[in-house]
Amino acid sequence: MTLDIMGGKWKPIILYYINLNGIARHSELKRFIPSINERMLTRQLRELEEDCLIKRKVYLVVPPKVEYTLTEQGQKLIPILKELINWGKDYAEAINFTVDISDEK
Numbered sequence: 001m002t003l004d005i006m007g008g009k010w011k012p013i014i015l016y017y018i019n020l021n022g023i024a025r026h027s028e029l030k031r032f033i034p035s036i037n038e039r040m041l042t043r044q045l046r047e048l049e050e051d052c053l054i055k056r057k058v059y060l061v062v063p064p065k066v067e068y069t070l071t072e073q074g075q076k077l078i079p080i081l082k083e084l085i086n087w088g089k090d091y092a093e094a095i096n097f098t099v100d101i102s103d104e105k
Contacts, residue, residue, distance in 0.1 A: 005051045005053070006077070008044070010033065010036055010040060010041070010044045011044055011047070011048060012081055012084070013032075013033055014029060014033070014041075014044055014045065014048065014054075015048070015053065015054070015070065015074060015077060015078070015081060016078075016081050016085075017029060017032045017033070018054060018068055018069065018070055018074075019070055019074075019075070019078050019081075022069065023067045023068070023069050024067070024068050024069075025065070025066065025067055025068070026041065026042075026045070026066060026068075029041060029045075029068075045068065048074070049068075052071055052073050052074075053070065053071055053073055053074035053077065054068045054069065054070055054071060054074055055068065055069050055070075055071055056068055057069070
């Protein structure tokens with residue numbers, strides 16, 4: 001179930017950014033993740049909302065303003081995401097130590 005909810009490369013990044021800022025708007029997420037296209041970002045945000053990991057608050061102003069925050073369940077994922085980041089850093093360091101640069105041209 002966890003992989004079904006958190007699968008893909010964008011959801012953890014989106015959750016991490018929302019956590020860093022407390023509140024995030026669509027345009028801020030797009031700037032933070034420039035390689036994601038609009039359609040994918042919108043889709044991932046909808047899925048995270050459907051899975052009760054983020055809350056979407058719409059302000060009735062012109063132009064419309066929408067903010068995203070983590071739910072309690074979303075906040076519970078943050079320590080796990082931080083551990084994944086730490087693991088990734090450790091893994092990257094380990095790979096760098098094992099690369100034989102004498103073979104590089």
